[in-house]
Amino acid sequence: MKATVLVRPKDGILDPQGEAVQGSLQKLGFDVGSVRVGRVIDVELAAGDETEARAQVERMCAELLANPLIESVQIRVDEE
């Protein structure tokens, strides 16, 4: 089983990295608005089915992968 976790800074949370990227894109001549930088985490895991895999990944997010105070997560599970 393979899971992909998208971790994003929540709306309203300061993202200086995104702001720096936005500034550089604008200097390059791109007409961009807000830019936010998050992270992608690919996890291979053993699970009986998609529901079980998702439940496991949700626990991983709660315990380590994301900080709910500042980050939102989106989980995608693919059976291989």
Add this chain to the structure above:
Amino acid sequence: MSARPTVAVVVFPGSNDDHDAAWALGSMGAEPVLVWHEDTALPGDTGAVVLPGGFSYGDYLRAGAIASVAPVMDAVRRFADSGGPVLGICNGFQMLCEARLLPGVLLPNRQLEFVCRDAQVRVENAGTLFTRRCDSGQELTIPVKHGDGAWYVDEGTFVQLATRGQLVLRYTEDVNGSLGNVAGIVNGRGNVLGLMPHPEHAVDPLLGSADGGLLLAALVDAASTHSLAAA
């Protein structure tokens, strides 16, 4: 009973102020003991715990996140739950937040620059274990050196913490975008303090300031008291 209380200084891969902290605590009358992050217990006579500064695990994922689930952290949590004094400095503050032993989180500095200089911090609450050698309103000169020092918490919690006197230390100016210029906070019980400035780098006038010694000496006092109570 030893005259010098044991203070455990936890060493993580990437800690780099562990020896400075141990040296400074030794100079304040403590017996510092370095404890490895994979250990599952603290020395039996531990009177206080210090989580030192540095870049544990290269700040992977989020600063302090991986350290917050290191094997030793269960022992640190049990120690804190039993009322033992715990001080987190810089990276240690980040770990305490990630471990939910303190509220909030440390975000990248507003200016995106690593900040490395002396900072002025005001003691907002001189009634804690850690600040009782200071006067309320006293300004301390203590260096900061961090890239992720902007403390953040939701507004409701911020107001609650302010009301309860838990926002113990505040910068006298905006150093890194920290909410309310907060430099250090204490937990509700008052036995866990996290701060971004480095008191261990300010323990002698030769270093530019000895103000950090006020906080560390208070920690050593608290360690003595805790050791006695536990013995």
